[in-house]
Amino acid sequence: MKELSLNILDIAQNSVKAGADKIDVLLEENEETLVISIADNGCGMSEEFLKNVQDPFCTTRTTRKVGMGIPLFKLAAEQTEGNLTITSKTKEKFSDESGTTITALFYKNHIDFTVLGDIVSTIVTLIQGQPDIHWHFNHKINKDEVGVDTDELKSVLGDVPLDNFEVICWIKEYLEEQYNEIGYN
């Protein structure tokens, strides 16, 4: 993956597949570190699955016996001397509190740090693909903050779906404007 934003797009698809109806994509960065966390309220993973999930030969795919999503994300973090952690609660044991959180820590000044890239495009793509999910995106950069919460948008939009083209364009510009305002590139 050329950009961490592509890893985020990929990892978030796991949350979609886990049947989540709320997914948080949270980024927090300062001069030195970037922490990316993707948290869902989906079905969760069993302890057994959780033990193996960082192994490429563990996957829920039916078309292949390998799954590279988490291993690639983990590699991207570890090659900066950072790390990746996963916590998960299964529906069977935790019912309404089930879900999975994947958190990755990156050291930005490390020579092998992958750029975040086009995060706006990733968020817009996620919303377009799964407009019925409640997406909450927040990116803290030092003291500044950029974000969007689709529930807030839905309360204004009523019956108009989030994947309506004009709405998608609005979300894109809304985020881009916030980034421009704080001078983030």
Next chain:
Amino acid sequence: MKSLAELAAIREKMQNKVVIRDGSSEIRVVVGMATCGIAAGARPVLNAFVEGVNEAGLADKVAVTQTGCIGVCQFEPIVEVFEAGKEKVTYAHMDAEKVKRVIQEHLKNGKPVAEYAITNV
């Protein structure tokens, strides 16, 4: 500044339109968005379809959706076009430039771009 008032305006505008949606589109464009597709460049392909379909005025006719791994990762980015009563067309190694041609020739004029298509998948 972007404001929520603009969203309210979009809602207002949409209410005056009869919105036919959910599976009623004549054509369905499906972009593979699993790890393989994303790594190969599916995100700009998807966005090019979303934008292009609307710019071509085909929004009522064409639905652009995402799916997981289609199973032939070496051909990613892959795009499948489903149309009622017609054979599925599978496009391989797509990019934003090729998307423009597919929209114009296939989605708009009904003639699949044979050059980009693969068979027997």
